[in-house]
Amino acid sequence: MRPLAHGAAHHCFGCGKANRSGLRLNFLVSDEGLIVCRTKIPARFEGPPGYVHGGVIATLLDEAMSKANRACNVIAMTRHLEVDYRRPVPLRSTIEITARHLKAEGRKHFCEAEIRLHGETLASGKALFIAVTKQFLLSRTKD
Numbered sequence: 001m002r003p004l005a006h007g008a009a010h011h012c013f014g015c016g017k018a019n020r021s022g023l024r025l026n027f028l029v030s031d032e033g034l035i036v037c038r039t040k041i042p043a044r045f046e047g048p049p050g051y052v053h054g055g056v057i058a059t060l061l062d063e064a065m066s067k068a069n070r071a072c073n074v075i076a077m078t079r080h081l082e083v084d085y086r087r088p089v090p091l092r093s094t095i096e097i098t099a100r101h102l103k104a105e106g107r108k109h110f111c112e113a114e115i116r117l118h119g120e121t122l123a124s125g126k127a128l129f130i131a132v133t134k135q136f137l138l139s140r141t142k143d
């Protein structure tokens with residue numbers, strides 16, 4: 001596994017190092033394109049007492065899948081996201097998020113992701129991403 005160089009914005013809520021309120025996730029990638037992130041989710045992202053908020057769980061899955069696209073050199077935005085909340089995800093425990101790119105059909109990219117704790121799958125997701133141009137992605141940025 002090696003660190004994934006993904007070029008995402010520094011203020012990204014999921015992975016931006018400059019976003020002090022965000023999740024600041026770090027991702028690894030295998031030679032086969034499997035994305036892995038091991039992280040502890042801080043208490044400020046609480047939903048049910050002691051557990052991660054469901055919207056944050058969706059973010060973790062979405063973020064990991066978007067990195068699976070980046071590992072394929074694809075710049076894409078989420079068009080459709082499905083989440084299976086199988087078990088609550090505890091705060092402050094080292095969870096493992098994995099994701100992979102499954103297939104492409106033209107601009108459509110299909111990915112899947114899971115969140116595990118001690119080998120048990122707590123949540124899983126699937127998403128459709130649509131490839132966009134760099135110009136489209138950056139059209140609202142200011143320098």
Ligand SMILES: CCCCCCCCCCCCCC(=O)SCCNC(=O)CCNC(=O)[C@H](O)C(C)(C)COP(=O)(O)OP(=O)(O)OC[C@H]1O[C@@H](n2cnc3c(N)ncnc32)[C@H](O)[C@@H]1OP(=O)(O)O
Binds near residue numbers: 009070080108134137
């Ligand atoms: C600068 C370089 C550095 C790189 C940094 C990288 C960072 C990357 C950032 C990562 C951010 C992280 C991730 C985030 O958080 S991204 C943030 C959350 N996502 C968004 O905000 C995206 C909002 N949506 C849009 O802007 C548009 O919809 C986009 C641009 C994505 C596509 O609009 P466009 O008008 O082009 O396309 P379309 O909407 O007609 O749809 C396209 C196709 O999809 C088909 N379809 C739809 N639904 C389904 C379905 N359920 N099952 C199967 N198919 C479905 C549909 O029929 C159509 O098919 P076809 O008719 O064409 O065959």
